[in-house]
Amino acid sequence: MPVLRDEARDEIRRLPDHYEHRQSALIPALFVAQREIGWLPPDTLREVADLLDLPSSEVTSVASFYRFFFLEPPGRHLVLLCTNLACALNGAEHIRHHLEARLEIPPGQITADGIFTFRESECLAACYLAPMMMVDCDRFGPLTPKSVDEILERYRAR
Amino acid sequence: MPAESVLMRFVEGEGTADLDAYVQAGGYEAARHALTTLTPESVIDIVDQSGLRGKGGAGFPTGRKWKFIPKGAPVKYVVVNGDEAEPCTFKDHMLLERAPHLLVEGIIITAYAVGAHTAYAYVRREGYLARERLRQAVAVAYERGFLGRKIFGTDMDLDVVVHTGAGAYIAGEETALLESLEGRRAMPRQRPPFPAVAGLYGKPTVINNVETLSHLPAVIRLGPEAYRSLGPPALFSVSGHVRRPGVYELPLGTPMHELIEHAGGLREGRRFKAAFPGGSSSAILTAEHLDVPMDYEPLRVAGSMLGSASLIVMDDTTCIVRVVARAVGFYKEESCGKCTPCREGTYWLSLVFDRILHGRGRMEDLDLLAHISKGLNGTCFCLLGESVPPSLDASLQHFRHEYEYHIGTGRCDVEDRLPPQHFAARSTGDPGAAAGTPGA
Amino acid sequence: MAEPPATVTLTIDGRAVTVARGTTVWHAAEQAGIDIPIFCYLDRMPPLGACRQCFVRVEKMARLQTSCTLVAEEGMVVSASTPDVRGAQERNLEFLLINHPLDCPICDKGGECPLQDQTFAYGSGRSRFVELKRDFAKPVSLGSVLVLDRERCILCWRCVRFGEIVAGDDALKGFERGFQTEINTPFTQPVRSKFIGNTISICPVGALTSRTYRFQARPWDNDAVPSVCNHCGLGCTVWLDVRDQTVARVRPRETPDLNDIWLCDLGQFGFEWLHAKDRLTRPLVRKNGQLVETTWDEALDLVAARLAESRQRGAGRVGVLGGARLTNEDNFLLRRVFREIVGTPHLDHRLDARPGSASLQVAWGLRGPLAAIPESSLLLLVGCDITEEYPIAWLRMKQAVDHGAQLYAIHPKPLEIHRFITGRLIHSPGAEGVVLAQIANAVRGQKPDAKVLQEAGVDPAVVAGLVARLRAAARPMVFIGKNALEGPAGTTVLHAAQRLQAAGCMIHIMRGKGNAVGAALMGVLPGPGGWTAPEMIQQAARGALDVLYVLGGDPATEVGDAHAWAAAREHTPLVVVHDLFLTATGRDADVVLPALTYAEKHGTVCNLEGRVQQIEAAVRGPAGARGDGAILLELAARLGAEWSYGGWEEIFADARAAVPGLEIGAFRTPPPLQGDWPANGALPARSADLVLITGEVLFDRGSMTARSPAIADLAGPPSVWVHPADAASRGLVDGALAQLSVGAAGLVLRARLTEEVPPGRVYVPRGYDAVPVNRLLSWDQPLVTVSLRAIDAAAAAGPGSEVAP
Numbered sequence A: 001m002p003v004l005r006d007e008a009r010d011e012i013r014r015l016p017d018h019y020e021h022r023q024s025a026l027i028p029a030l031f032v033a034q035r036e037i038g039w040l041p042p043d044t045l046r047e048v049a050d051l052l053d054l055p056s057s058e059v060t061s062v063a064s065f066y067r068f069f070f071l072e073p074p075g076r077h078l079v080l081l082c083t084n085l086a087c088a089l090n091g092a093e094h095i096r097h098h099l100e101a102r103l104e105i106p107p108g109q110i111t112a113d114g115i116f117t118f119r120e121s122e123c124l125a126a127c128y129l130a131p132m133m134m135v136d137c138d139r140f141g142p143l144t145p146k147s148v149d150e151i152l153e154r155y156r157a158r
Numbered sequence B: 001m002p003a004e005s006v007l008m009r010f011v012e013g014e015g016t017a018d019l020d021a022y023v024q025a026g027g028y029e030a031a032r033h034a035l036t037t038l039t040p041e042s043v044i045d046i047v048d049q050s051g052l053r054g055k056g057g058a059g060f061p062t063g064r065k066w067k068f069i070p071k072g073a074p075v076k077y078v079v080v081n082g083d084e085a086e087p088c089t090f091k092d093h094m095l096l097e098r099a100p101h102l103l104v105e106g107i108i109i110t111a112y113a114v115g116a117h118t119a120y121a122y123v124r125r126e127g128y129l130a131r132e133r134l135r136q137a138v139a140v141a142y143e144r145g146f147l148g149r150k151i152f153g154t155d156m157d158l159d160v161v162v163h164t165g166a167g168a169y170i171a172g173e174e175t176a177l178l179e180s181l182e183g184r185r186a187m188p189r190q191r192p193p194f195p196a197v198a199g200l201y202g203k204p205t206v207i208n209n210v211e212t213l214s215h216l217p218a219v220i221r222l223g224p225e226a227y228r229s230l231g232p233p234a235l236f237s238v239s240g241h242v243r244r245p246g247v248y249e250l251p252l253g254t255p256m257h258e259l260i261e262h263a264g265g266l267r268e269g270r271r272f273k274a275a276f277p278g279g280s281s282s283a284i285l286t287a288e289h290l291d292v293p294m295d296y297e298p299l300r301v302a303g304s305m306l307g308s309a310s311l312i313v314m315d316d317t318t319c320i321v322r323v324v325a326r327a328v329g330f331y332k333e334e335s336c337g338k339c340t341p342c343r344e345g346t347y348w349l350s351l352v353f354d355r356i357l358h359g360r361g362r363m364e365d366l367d368l369l370a371h372i373s374k375g376l377n378g379t380c381f382c383l384l385g386e387s388v389p390p391s392l393d394a395s396l397q398h399f400r401h402e403y404e405y406h407i408g409t410g411r412c413d414v415e416d417r418l419p420p421q422h423f424a425a426r427s428t429g430d431p432g433a434a435a436g437t438p439g440a
Numbered sequence C: 001m002a003e004p005p006a007t008v009t010l011t012i013d014g015r016a017v018t019v020a021r022g023t024t025v026w027h028a029a030e031q032a033g034i035d036i037p038i039f040c041y042l043d044r045m046p047p048l049g050a051c052r053q054c055f056v057r058v059e060k061m062a063r064l065q066t067s068c069t070l071v072a073e074e075g076m077v078v079s080a081s082t083p084d085v086r087g088a089q090e091r092n093l094e095f096l097l098i099n100h101p102l103d104c105p106i107c108d109k110g111g112e113c114p115l116q117d118q119t120f121a122y123g124s125g126r127s128r129f130v131e132l133k134r135d136f137a138k139p140v141s142l143g144s145v146l147v148l149d150r151e152r153c154i155l156c157w158r159c160v161r162f163g164e165i166v167a168g169d170d171a172l173k174g175f176e177r178g179f180q181t182e183i184n185t186p187f188t189q190p191v192r193s194k195f196i197g198n199t200i201s202i203c204p205v206g207a208l209t210s211r212t213y214r215f216q217a218r219p220w221d222n223d224a225v226p227s228v229c230n231h232c233g234l235g236c237t238v239w240l241d242v243r244d245q246t247v248a249r250v251r252p253r254e255t256p257d258l259n260d261i262w263l264c265d266l267g268q269f270g271f272e273w274l275h276a277k278d279r280l281t282r283p284l285v286r287k288n289g290q291l292v293e294t295t296w297d298e299a300l301d302l303v304a305a306r307l308a309e310s311r312q313r314g315a316g317r318v319g320v321l322g323g324a325r326l327t328n329e330d331n332f333l334l335r336r337v338f339r340e341i342v343g344t345p346h347l348d349h350r351l352d353a354r355p356g357s358a359s360l361q362v363a364w365g366l367r368g369p370l371a372a373i374p375e376s377s378l379l380l381l382v383g384c385d386i387t388e389e390y391p392i393a394w395l396r397m398k399q400a401v402d403h404g405a406q407l408y409a410i411h412p413k414p415l416e417i418h419r420f421i422t423g424r425l426i427h428s429p430g431a432e433g434v435v436l437a438q439i440a441n442a443v444r445g446q447k448p449d450a451k452v453l454q455e456a457g458v459d460p461a462v463v464a465g466l467v468a469r470l471r472a473a474a475r476p477m478v479f480i481g482k483n484a485l486e487g488p489a490g491t492t493v494l495h496a497a498q499r500l501q502a503a504g505c506m507i508h509i510m511r512g513k514g515n516a517v518g519a520a521l522m523g524v525l526p527g528p529g530g531w532t533a534p535e536m537i538q539q540a541a542r543g544a545l546d547v548l549y550v551l552g553g554d555p556a557t558e559v560g561d562a563h564a565w566a567a568a569r570e571h572t573p574l575v576v577v578h579d580l581f582l583t584a585t586g587r588d589a590d591v592v593l594p595a596l597t598y599a600e601k602h603g604t605v606c607n608l609e610g611r612v613q614q615i616e617a618a619v620r621g622p623a624g625a626r627g628d629g630a631i632l633l634e635l636a637a638r639l640g641a642e643w644s645y646g647g648w649e650e651i652f653a654d655a656r657a658a659v660p661g662l663e664i665g666a667f668r669t670p671p672p673l674q675g676d677w678p679a680n681g682a683l684p685a686r687s688a689d690l691v692l693i694t695g696e697v698l699f700d701r702g703s704m705t706a707r708s709p710a711i712a713d714l715a716g717p718p719s720v721w722v723h724p725a726d727a728a729s730r731g732l733v734d735g736a737l738a739q740l741s742v743g744a745a746g747l748v749l750r751a752r753l754t755e756e757v758p759p760g761r762v763y764v765p766r767g768y769d770a771v772p773v774n775r776l777l778s779w780d781q782p783l784v785t786v787s788l789r790a791i792d793a794a795a796a797a798g799p800g801s802e803v804a805p
């Protein structure tokens, strides 16, 4: 039974118009569904599958391949700390320790208050900001423990 | 900067994300010129003669690639590779954020040359600002008649669709990108057939990197000889232990040490130790190569490669074992899992590195690392797994003593020799310095 | 331009090999007798190149090449055993084994495991892997058939690609990625497939195993006996793996132009009934209203005496129903006993047909080989739910679709394979004749009537597309199924089909299970003046028969009008049944004779293609039960015949004399449609009530499936499928108990809310013995309207019970 709003269902139904094969609309459709629900529970995956006339096993398999689909509920904000080379060379590990202490979790988890999902990330193509991180859509760097605290405060309030 | 900056002049200052600024700087004239006065064949010839080579990593001559596109096929596609996830490569994001019309114009020229009417620009999920700016640029280009029906009053129709990735480095590999664009797991396809023959939806497809296409307006505007005489020009992403990390436009062949100087040189009192000249997939070079010209052939001769022209500079505070372990960790995390050596080899390597870095290494691990590396070398389905051996082997060759120190003492040679503050953050930044906050 | 030569010659390890252009190096090596190890490649699917085990060195090529993906070229110089190739294979095996537990001694695959064999042949014999192995939770069960041991999986992708490429059901998939990749179903739910057994046979390690077979036997303990599956009618070839007089598993037996290397799960796992505890072992006769055990002699004497008595009263007072589950030899004897000795013309194996039904007027079967289906560029299903009825035929259709064929379906509800269907023609119940007639006329140049099509519920544009394609198609094929033939418009369908045949379509009559085609060939059909099965049942109800002789069938559940059968039973003095179990028919019979199964018999059978195949007895069967043929010979002797047959071969020899062309391995292809069928252009009247549609399900809960625990639950509980809109207006929620009524008759089922059934109709799968939907059906009324209402769970005894409306 449908969970998505009619508007979202219509949006998904229109996505294949841009492509020769309807499966091309799958990744965009999963983003629409995730925007609506916050994550991708099994019945939502099935609904997307039905809307695009795809096997739901395929939809789930594809969703599980990519890092930005949440098959479990995430925190309200996504903190991605780049720890790839340029950032590592510029002290990302130091920032990671600081974040771990502040958020009281290791990377890969959600803070107890449910506000942050904290992940280590591969290169975010902003090495001139190293060490850097992204919170949701925003980039920050070069980071210091102090700036990290201020940034977290800002998002905690949102 | 080269005598004439062909890309950075659209990037610097306010940039040219705004269409009027772009047009004022001469934007869309090259595309208009191509569509109204040149035949598709002559556009391809010009590109071929310009010496433009792919900027996505493989360096394949762009004009030659286009010539593989079969002439008669009714449907062809242009696909833009804007996945840019190669570690420490950030030129494409910069172009998309600050000069997106360069790409749009490049797409028009490409589509005209190969006879395509639909282009997809695949931009990674994390590039929020880049995608937003590109979307806006595409939207105004439609409004002004640069995209859509009867472009520049000619018979040329072209649609551009911006498509979002979902978080997978392998989606930057061209056939995996096509899989991803077709809505599947980004796992590379067997070649042949090459995308030029059977690409997106099995149709002939040109895939080019964002930067590659962004060069096209200059190629057309200057003509092949003048463009070529500029180096040809290239964008270098410089990062790591330099004072002014960033993107620099310089002629191909600029010596490595000059490039480092452009990026502000090393930090006070530090000595150069090593560098990746072309992203983490290229073999690490040492100080003896500081003079190497940053160009395809000289870097190959030096045992490395230009790759995506991303110079990662490491000074004498760097523990090479950690750097290689981190690079291996990247490939392990980003392996798609399709083929055995890449999936299992990167996993096994990281376990061994973990042990070494946690003081549980054994001397025979050095042979084991070389053995696993050999298992990955020339055996993987695509170049992701093949990216591991170059830097791993180079590190075992040039920095074997650092491994031995870790294994023998359980500690790090570099840390033991340098006071800990050398590992502190690069500079003090304030959060307000955040670069760009698009409404997503 | 000169054509390139059709072959290329290359050398592999110094041997020159000439192969067809386009052949891969791996196949060329195989042809030259050179063994190159593979894991991911399986020659039924395109190469993937993922496992990286099949390396070769090719002169002038920098890198090692995967031989499975590399196309052989003229003059190629290949080495498959140089030290660099062997080194790469050895290292790759070491990679594969780093996470593979070496639990071969307890693994089901032990002894038939490619990984084990190759480790032996190509491995270094020692591993440098000193780390902890990846740790997955212990084996997980993916439904009642499949067990998955993720630790053993080497990610060859065969099972995943089988679901994508061969079966089209996408049952198993890869999840996560990189070193975390695992094969599974979404969220480890029970697997949804009709073909999952094949993934077990193609898994190159012991990661996928079957629940029925796990730890049961080791391959070397088994005797493999060749046989033929007796379920759906396609007659797939199987091996019965036997140990200690028990069939331990059923495996596909490769027959490239039939089932190839595949089987459906009904064929593969639907065998446990062979050894069900309630197999009949002693004859039963009714005494004082009770069925009581007796001796064979007493039972046979009784039946022979009553047959003889009837013969005295005159010819034609005995009716024979059944034969589809018997061998050709049994059927041949059946015909001889009843036609020659008893002297009745009333024989028929088509006991689930409606009186006057189109299926009684046409020979059943495929008009061409199954293997020709992929050559067709247009397939049209008419009332044929192919995956539920003839699953292996679907695999051929899937191949055709992959080759670019268009698939159309004329059906009253969407089919499971709807993703592959180009044009869905979901019509209102009973309108299939009109729809097909419009199509047939249009193919012959008449303009279709858009208004009529719309009234029939189908989109005229889809019809137009189909007609255009039918005209242009190469070898178009039409598959007419039970639903269309038994429906009210059956003869109109045949009328239209004949016109399509004249326009170049091949018409397949997809009807009959088990050995139905063999029964027909052997003459288990009405003789001159004989009655069809439904006529016999109607006549019996009027007291026209002394004896009804039923074998290999269960009319009480199969006849499409339970009341008609009940009346026949009531008015026939003697009902004799051969069966394996005490079925609904048996429970009401006067004599029940315990019979043997196909796994317990030698002989021959025919499939829907008319292909004659031999089966061998694999096990003896329960002591006390007898083969149908043996029982018939005993009766013949008691009725005075002096026949002597030394074995099935002699019966077969006799049958060959009677049926020309009956040779093992030959095809007795049914003739093209011939006949003069009336067309009826009228559409059934619209009804405000819900129309009941029924259909076959593969894993029904009939007497065999219900006794095969592995598959008994696969079709789910008996249910009525209702469109959410119809459910809402009746206050029905998904899974709730619902009462379905027709007049005074009613059934209680679980409601399944789904858009897979259009509004205005409900769908009830046939074949659940516990929920005999034929109690709602009536021969007089081909289209049944029903009322549906939610009922209080407490008030009902549970699904299947009959409740007065």
Ligand SMILES: Cc1cc2nc3c(=O)[nH]c(=O)nc-3n(C[C@H](O)[C@H](O)[C@H](O)COP(=O)(O)O)c2cc1C
Residues within 6 Å of the ligand: B053, B054, B055, B056, B057, B058, B059, B060, B062, B081, B082, B083, B084, B085, B086, B169, B170, B171, B172, B173, B174, B175, B207, B208, B209, B210, B212, B213, B382, B383, B384
């Ligand atoms: C693992 C892997 C990742 C890649 N990632 C990118 C990428 O992010 N962006 C890119 O343009 N090319 C990338 N490439 C290169 C592409 O496969 C392809 O060569 C390129 O898009 C072609 O465009 P070009 O000829 O303009 O360089 C990658 C290649 C590999 C093997």
Ligand code: SF4
Residues within 6 Å of the ligand: C037, C038, C039, C040, C041, C047, C048, C049, C050, C051, C052, C053, C054, C055, C066, C067, C068, C069
């Ligand atoms: S992956 Fe390999 S071994 Fe497997 S079949 Fe292919 S290339 Fe061959």
Ligand code: FES
Residues within 6 Å of the ligand: A082, A083, A084, A085, A086, A087, A088, A122, A123, A124, A125, A126, A127, A128, A130, A132, B087, B088, B089
């Ligand atoms: S390495 Fe951190 S953003 Fe590039």
